Amino acid sequence: MSPNPFDGQPRATTLRSLRQRLCQLFLAVAPVTAAAQAVPAIAYEKYTLPNGLEVILSEDHSVPLVAVNTWYKVGSGDEVAGRTGFAHLFEHIMFMGSENVPVGKFDQWLEAAGGNNNGSTNADRTNYYEWMPANALALALWLDADRMGRLLPTMDLPKLDLQRDVVKNERRQSYDNVPYGRAYETILGALYPASHPYAHPTIGSMTDLTSASLEDVKNFFRTYYAPNNATIAIVGDFKPDSVKKLVQQYFGGIPRGPAIPPRPQVTLQPVPKDTFLVLEDKVQLPRLYYAWRSVKAFHEDDAALDVAAYVIAGDKNSRLYKRLVYDMQVAQDVSAFNSSQRLDGGFQIVVTPKPGHTPTEMAKLVNEELQRLTNDGITERELARAQNSTRAQFLDRIASDLGKADQLNFYNYFTGTPDYAKQDAARYDKVTAADVKRVAVAYLGKPHVTLTVVSEGKRDLMVTGVVQ
Amino acid sequence: MTSRRTGTVSPAIASAVALLLATACSHSAARGSTTAAAPTPAPAATAAAVDLTKPPVLGAPKTLTLPEVVSRELPNGLRLMIVEQHELPLADFVLVVKSGGETDESGKLGTATLATSLLKEGTTTRSSLQIADQEAFLGVDIFANSGWDATTIRLHTPTAQLDSALALFADVALHPAFPPAELERLRKNRLTSLLQVKDRAPEIANRAYAAIVFGTAAYAHPLTGDEASTNAIQQADVRRFYDTYVRPNNATLLVVGDVRPDDVERRARALFGGWQRGTVPPSNYGQPAPAKGTTIYLVDKPGAAQSSFRIGGVGVARSTADYFPLTVMNTVLGGSFTSRLNQNLRETKGYTYGASSGFAMRRTPGPFTASAEVVAAKTDSALIEFMKEVRAIRDTVPRPELEKTKQYLQLQLPGRFETTGDIATQLAQLVPYDVPLSFYNGYTQGIAAVTPADVQRVARQYIDPEKLAIVIVGDRKSIEPTLKATKVGDVVVVDITGRPAM
Numbered sequence: 001m002s003p004n005p006f007d008g009q010p011r012a013t014t015l016r017s018l019r020q021r022l023c024q025l026f027l028a029v030a031p032v033t034a035a036a037q038a039v040p041a042i043a044y045e046k047y048t049l050p051n052g053l054e055v056i057l058s059e060d061h062s063v064p065l066v067a068v069n070t071w072y073k074v075g076s077g078d079e080v081a082g083r084t085g086f087a088h089l090f091e092h093i094m095f096m097g098s099e100n101v102p103v104g105k106f107d108q109w110l111e112a113a114g115g116n117n118n119g120s121t122n123a124d125r126t127n128y129y130e131w132m133p134a135n136a137l138a139l140a141l142w143l144d145a146d147r148m149g150r151l152l153p154t155m156d157l158p159k160l161d162l163q164r165d166v167v168k169n170e171r172r173q174s175y176d177n178v179p180y181g182r183a184y185e186t187i188l189g190a191l192y193p194a195s196h197p198y199a200h201p202t203i204g205s206m207t208d209l210t211s212a213s214l215e216d217v218k219n220f221f222r223t224y225y226a227p228n229n230a231t232i233a234i235v236g237d238f239k240p241d242s243v244k245k246l247v248q249q250y251f252g253g254i255p256r257g258p259a260i261p262p263r264p265q266v267t268l269q270p271v272p273k274d275t276f277l278v279l280e281d282k283v284q285l286p287r288l289y290y291a292w293r294s295v296k297a298f299h300e301d302d303a304a305l306d307v308a309a310y311v312i313a314g315d316k317n318s319r320l321y322k323r324l325v326y327d328m329q330v331a332q333d334v335s336a337f338n339s340s341q342r343l344d345g346g347f348q349i350v351v352t353p354k355p356g357h358t359p360t361e362m363a364k365l366v367n368e369e370l371q372r373l374t375n376d377g378i379t380e381r382e383l384a385r386a387q388n389s390t391r392a393q394f395l396d397r398i399a400s401d402l403g404k405a406d407q408l409n410f411y412n413y414f415t416g417t418p419d420y421a422k423q424d425a426a427r428y429d430k431v432t433a434a435d436v437k438r439v440a441v442a443y444l445g446k447p448h449v450t451l452t453v454v455s456e457g458k459r460d461l462m463v464t465g466v467v468q
Numbered sequence: 469m470t471s472r473r474t475g476t477v478s479p480a481i482a483s484a485v486a487l488l489l490a491t492a493c494s495h496s497a498a499r500g501s502t503t504a505a506a507p508t509p510a511p512a513a514t515a516a517a518v519d520l521t522k523p524p525v526l527g528a529p530k531t532l533t534l535p536e537v538v539s540r541e542l543p544n545g546l547r548l549m550i551v552e553q554h555e556l557p558l559a560d561f562v563l564v565v566k567s568g569g570e571t572d573e574s575g576k577l578g579t580a581t582l583a584t585s586l587l588k589e590g591t592t593t594r595s596s597l598q599i600a601d602q603e604a605f606l607g608v609d610i611f612a613n614s615g616w617d618a619t620t621i622r623l624h625t626p627t628a629q630l631d632s633a634l635a636l637f638a639d640v641a642l643h644p645a646f647p648p649a650e651l652e653r654l655r656k657n658r659l660t661s662l663l664q665v666k667d668r669a670p671e672i673a674n675r676a677y678a679a680i681v682f683g684t685a686a687y688a689h690p691l692t693g694d695e696a697s698t699n700a701i702q703q704a705d706v707r708r709f710y711d712t713y714v715r716p717n718n719a720t721l722l723v724v725g726d727v728r729p730d731d732v733e734r735r736a737r738a739l740f741g742g743w744q745r746g747t748v749p750p751s752n753y754g755q756p757a758p759a760k761g762t763t764i765y766l767v768d769k770p771g772a773a774q775s776s777f778r779i780g781g782v783g784v785a786r787s788t789a790d791y792f793p794l795t796v797m798n799t800v801l802g803g804s805f806t807s808r809l810n811q812n813l814r815e816t817k818g819y820t821y822g823a824s825s826g827f828a829m830r831r832t833p834g835p836f837t838a839s840a841e842v843v844a845a846k847t848d849s850a851l852i853e854f855m856k857e858v859r860a861i862r863d864t865v866p867r868p869e870l871e872k873t874k875q876y877l878q879l880q881l882p883g884r885f886e887t888t889g890d891i892a893t894q895l896a897q898l899v900p901y902d903v904p905l906s907f908y909n910g911y912t913q914g915i916a917a918v919t920p921a922d923v924q925r926v927a928r929q930y931i932d933p934e935k936l937a938i939v940i941v942g943d944r945k946s947i948e949p950t951l952k953a954t955k956v957g958d959v960v961v962v963d964i965t966g967r968p969a970m
Contacts, residue, residue, distance in 0.1 A: 040556070062555045063886055064530035100521045104815070107806045109523055112872040114879020116805075133879050138524040146520075165818025165843075169774070173821045173841045177773040179667035237530070249518045282771060284663050316600035326597070329653060332660045354660050385604035392607035395556055395626065399887040 039394045042419045044408060045240065051256040052228025055247055056408050056418050058235045060401055066236030068140045069129040069405035070148075071413055073231075074224035076204070077123040077197030077263065077343065085167065085204015086212055088121040090220050092163035094128065095119070099150035103159070106143055113139055123198050124342040125413060131402045134237040138246055141234075145250035148230065151221055157214050164209055171203045179283045183453050187291045190275050190449045191346055196266055198344055226257020231412055235405040266343050268295055270446035277451045278462035285332065286461050287352045288359040289451040290366065294338055294345035294443055297414055303427040304435040305338040305347060305443060310386035311378050311436060312336040312349065312369070317385065319369045320351070330357045330365070342414070347443060359452045363467040370444055377437035390428045394421055529879060537895070537905050538729040542737060544745050545717030549895060549905075550732050551724040553888050557627045559725030560892040561634065563641055564899040565619040566720075567713035570686040570751045570831070576705050578693020580614040580713075582654060583706035587612045587621065589650035591643040596650055599640065608633045610640055616687060617831045618900035619714065624889065627726045630735075638739040641714075646706050658698050665964070669769050669941040670841065672964050673776035676767050677939040679966030681781055681835050685754035694965075715746035720899045725888040753832040756782050759935040762957040764851075767964060768944035774820075775847040775942030776839075779854055783836035783930060786829040786901040792914040793922035794827055794930065799873045800923070801825050801861045802838055806872070808857050809838060817853060819846040827930075831901060836930060844943055848950035851938070855956055858936070861927045864920050878912045939966075 044058040076087045095117075097103040110117055115132030117140075130140040175181035185201040192199040232251075234243060270293050295301050313320045313336035324331035332352045339346050351362040398404045398421070411420035452462040540548040569580045588610060589596040603610060608625040621641045625633035665671050675690050682688035693701075721740065723732045759781045784794060795803075802809035802825025813823040820840040828834035838858065842850040865873075885891050898907055938957060940947070952959050963969040 063882060065883055065886060100523075104806070104811070108872060111804055111806050111876040113526060114529070114876060114881075114883070116880065116883075131883065133529045133882060135527045135529045136879075139526060142520075142524050162815070162818050166814055166821060169819070169841070169843055170821040172773040172843060177669060177841065179664070250520065253520075283667050285660070315604045317597055317604070322597070326653070329656060332657065332664075354656070355663065381601075381605070385601065388607035389604050392609075392626075395558055396624075399556060399558070399889070401886070 039422045039425045040398070041422065042398060042404060042408065044418050046412070046418060049227065049248070049252055051252070051254055052226070053247075053251050053254070054231035054412070055244075056231065056233040056405075056412060057238075057240055057243060058233070058404060058408060058418075059238065059240065060235055060404065061237045063401075064134045064237045065131065065401055066134045066137045066140075066234065066238055067129060067131040067401035067405045068137070068144065068232065068234050069127060069402065069409055070144055070230055070232045071409040072126045072128075072225060073124075073229050073260070073413065074126055074220075075122050075124040076200065076202040077341075078224065078261075079197075079200070079204075082208055082211060083204075083216060084200040084208040085171075085202070086208070086216060086220065087126060088202050088204065089160075089163060089167050089209060089212055090217065091119045091121045091126050091128075092167055093155070093159060093217060094147050094151065096159040096163065097154060098147040099153040100146050101143060106147075109139060110136070110143070115140060121202055122341075123202060127406065127409065129402060129405065131400075137234070137236075137238055137243065141243075141246050141250050144232070145254065148225060148227065148251065149254035151225065152218055155214070155217060155221075160212065160214055160217055164212065167203075168206060168209055171206065171209075175201075175203060180281060180287055180453050182281065183279060183287070183289055183451060186277060186279050187289060187346075187348070187449055187451055190277055190451075191271060191291050191293060192344070195264065196344070197264060198341065198346075222257065223261065226260075227251060227254050228256050229260050231409055233405040233408045233412075233418070235408070236401040263343065268299075268344060269293065270443070271449060272447065274447045274466055275449045276462070276464050277449065278459050279451060279453045280456045280459065281453050283453060283455055285352055285355065286359050286455065286458065287350065287453045288362045288366070288463060289449075289453070290349040291449040291451070292347045292443055292446060294347040295340055296344055297340040297342060298427075299340065299345075301435075301439045301442070302338070302340045302345070304431045304439040305340070305345075306390065307383065307386045307428065307431050308373075308436050308440050308444070309336040309338045309347065310389065311382045312373070314386060314389065317382075319373065320349070320366065323369060324351065324362070324365055328365075330354055331362060359454075359461055359463050360467055363450070363463045367467055370440070374437065374441045374445055378433050380433060383431070383433050383436065387428055387431065391425060394425050397421075529882075539905070540729070540733050542716065542741055544741065544743055545715075546736070546740055546743065547720040548733060548736055549720060549722045549899075550727065550729045551722075551891050551895070552727060552729070553724055553891060554726050556888075557726050558888050559625055559627050559630065559723065559727050560888045561623040561625070561637060562722040562724075562892050562896050563621040564720050564722060564896050565621075565714050566617065566718050566900045567748070567751065568614040568616050568618045568900075569689075569691040570616055570753055571709060571713060572686075572689065572693070572697075575697060576693075576701050577689045577697040578658070578691065579697075579701050579705050579709050580619065581691050581693075582651075582658070582698075582701055583646070583709040584612045584614040584619050584621075585654055586646050586650060586706055587640050587644045589654065590645045590647040591639045592645050593643065594636075594639060596647075599636065602632070602636050606633055606636070608636070610637055612640065614691065616691070616828075616834070618896075620896065622892075630727075634735060634739060642740070642743055644710060646703055646710075648703055651703055651706065655698055655701070658692060659695060661692070662695055662698065669772055669774070669776040672767055672769065673778045673839075673939050673941040675964050676765060676941070676962060676966045677778035677837065677937065678835065680765055680937050680939060680962070681756065683757040685756040686751070686832070687753075687830065687834060688756075712746065713748060715748055716740065716743045717745045718748045722892050722895050722899070724892040724895070751831075756833075759932070759937070762934055762936040762938065764938045764940060764951055764957050764959045765962045765966065766944060766948060766951065766959055767939065767941040767962055768969070769941050770943055770945070772941070772943045773844060774841045775844055775850075775940050775947060776841055777850065777854065778939040779838040779858070779936055780825075780836040781932070781935060781937055782833050783827040784829055785831060785833045786903065788829065790922075790926050790929075791829070793918050793926040795877065796870070796873055796915060796918045797861065797865075797923045797926050798825055798827055799877060800865050800869060801857065801927075804873070804876060808860070809840070809854070812853050812857060813840055813842070813850060817846070817849070819843055819850045819853070823854075829901075844946060847940065847942055847947040848954050851940070851951065851954055851956055855933065858931055858933050861931065862924065862933075865923050867920065870918075870920055870923065874915050874918065877915045881908070881911055
């Protein structure tokens with residue numbers, strides 16, 4: 001639930017709706033009085049076609065709009081060595097047309113119907129979505145079915161090469177040409193063993209993107225892009241009977257694929273020993289990163305770790321923000337987040353010192369605050385701020401059809417229950433101050449990765465040991 | 469009720485949708501799928517007959533009955549615009565003040581944004597940390613921000629705790645203390661941010677581009693000022709901005725969500741009724757210098773993996789009579805995923821992750837800008853393609869492309885009114901420019917009326933390929949020779965302020 005920089009490579013940021021950004025900005029809802037803001041139930045119907053395609057329908061007639069959101073249960077965590085970034089590259093290729101959809105028409109036809117679309121990839125899943133006037137639902141379903149069932153007949157190397165270039169530019173725009181942009185992949189490589197599905201970032205390496213072949217595209221499609229590996233959520237203004245017929249007509253004839261290869265097993269464990277890294281970058285100020293292994297999504301300690309992240313750096317009164325940024329004014333910014341994914345998770349603290357201050361000074365202060373947290377725990381007020389702010393997100397996520405569709409898929413993927421929001425919210429309500437202290441000791445007390453990003457030629461600023 | 473406009477109900481949004489229906493009907497026919505596909509989305513029971521090789525023919529878009537906008541006005545001149553939306557127990561309160569960064573005085577650039585940032589840093593009864601504590605405890609968010617022509621203070625809240633949330637919101641908006649210690653803290657923070665701007669090529673490009681296009685006019689300077697101006701701003705300056713411009717007769721309170729107009733008015737009177745009117749002077753926007761011949765302004769960013777492009781010049785004001793033709797023309801050029809710039813530079817050439825263009829329509833003409841982040845090795849090739857497109861848009865746009873674009877603009881209008889936040893955002897865009905609420909009423913019709921000749925006329929009138937400012941931030945050593953070889957224009961090496969660099 002914390003802000004998550006892992007969360008996927010969108011196909012095109014230009015198409016992300018303002019609404020999505022607003023949802024991130026405007027958090028709301030607080031259980032100030034227990035009954036004040038119950039998480040509303042979302043009525044839905046879920047069924048499975050004989051070919052294995054899961055379908056989730058949720059009517060919402062408040063506006064004549066509809067959203068289609070399809071999750072394929074494949075992500076960068078499924079990539080093989082030498083092909084990092086492939087799941088996301090493949091996502092781009094899914095928009096390049098299919099047997100009955102010439103190149104370019106996917107977007108043109110949707111736009112002509114007033115629709116927009118996008119897709120995103122993360123370590124665990126790839127999603128594709130369209131949002132549009134309700135009358136255009138059939139078009140979106142037909143387009144999605146054609147690429148699910150008939151992507152390969154018109155697949156060729158020029159399509160792959162073109163999107164390979166686009167994705168390389170995405171990497172440049174989002175990582176290589178961005179200050180501190182390579183910090184994250186540096187940390188992942190140290191946080192997880194090389195064989196771990198999360199040891200590389202979803203965007204992948206330039207070398208591996210160059211290596212991807214047409215044969216890889218075909219194999220990946222045949223392995224993962226089958227109806228039995230997908231869930232389609234349709235939310236908005238429609239008649240269920242009509243939509244069920246459409247889904248049957250368009251998707252019913254797509255053959256079931258082979259069994260999906262199982263993912264490697266991973267063991268939740270801390271990094272074996274404290275690790276210190278340095279990365280030179282074109283930056284004015286150094287930056288300090290701490291990273292720990294944490295837990296997988298919906299693990300029993302997941303919610304308490306999210307609360308801990310909030311207490312550490314979630315608002316102006318949080319431990320690190322108040323002391324380093326507000327009171328002492330030695331740091332320009334701080335952040336902390338727990339990111340729990342399907343198999344495993346990570347917890348990060350990031351601090352940028354102000355000019356004239358060093359990463360080592362920051363490390364000392366962070367360590368003091370972590371010590372205080374693990375020794376003394378947190379106050380009830382800190383807990384309430386974290387819980388209320390977290391709770392705030394639950395209403396806004398379902399304000400739009402698209403948000404609702406993605407949430408139904410999210411919970412379906414992780415829990416098997418599309419409308420799991422109430423239970424999810426309850427996890428946060430149940431967290432106690434004692435839980436937060438316990439997880440702080442259990443996870444943040446363990447060895448971790450320390451990365452110092454420094455300006456070129458300033459490696460002497462690196463934090464090289466545990467600072468007392 | 470004593471206010472002049474009590475109870476006037478604007479039909480603006482409600483009837484926007486009826487018009488939408490009328491024009492949208494032509495859409496399915498225009499899509500070209502005239503083959504005998506089964507009519508959907510109401511397929512016949514004989515599913516086997518469906519032709520899966522053709523896209524379905526769509527029915528007409530449904531009518532969207534958007535809620536009414538209720539307009540009221542308090543005796544002190546504060547306008548209220550209220551939209552009921554009862555789907556979720558949420559509400560957005562947006563106080564839009566019709567003055568922003570354009571009021572900054574030279575030497576004190578960045579005053580408006582600094583003053584606005586300080587609203588949450590202490591009131592006469594609450595400290596900065598107390599405000600933040602209440603926000604988090606209530607689970608609400610309050611944003612305060614100054615842009616061009618407007619300052620916005622926004623509350624998003626569940627309605628269950630409207631009393632506490634509104635009290636906090638009104639306190640932040642009406643009783644700022646501008647504590648000196650907080651000013652010094654934000655000053656230090658801003659100086660560090662300005663230092664960090666040097667890390668980000670897109671931000672360098674934005675700053676250099678505005679400076680070059682607007683020269684000494686208001687929109688030339690960065691909203692957050694520069695180092696010298698940040699050091700110069702005093703508490704009296706931020707207070708003067710607030711006292712002068714943040715006045716009820718220069719503001720509108722938008723309220724969207726699970727509320728009732730009478731209740732909103734009652735609360736607004738209690739919280740904002742005592743707010744004093746003021747005399748709000750007009751702003752001096754200055755005049756940008758006439759555009760020069762097309763010139764490439766190169767800002768060196770050694771080793772940059774990509775080059776940041778900003779191409780264009782002075783565009784139009786929000787009050788332009790050419791709003792609809794310009795909207796259509798720009799959407800064809802760079803306003804959607806299938807627009808020419810994105811199709812060419814991204815989907816055909818693969819030079820970039822995305823290319824786009826837009827007119828920033830402000831109180832006086834804002835910039836027209838075409839932009840992209842381009843792989844360094846294709847900087848010259850990308851410039852050539854940009855130039856091809858700004859020239860080609862002067863030719864007649866083929867009818868199918870024009871129709872697709874118009875349908876896109878018309879049919880996606882309802883999607884801009886889905887959530888409380890969406891509705892508030894749409895209305896907030898009208899307020900600073902006194903655009904009547906009937907604007908959305910006429911939107912679909914306005915787009916429908918645009919002809920190929922209109923598009924060609926505005927393209928020729930507002931985008932002159934011979935008078936473009938082309939700002940490129942990238943690795944000078946590798947890109948300067950190839951840029952010169954394009955012969956698109958003289959290459960002038962400048963710094964982040966647009967002034968010639970050494």
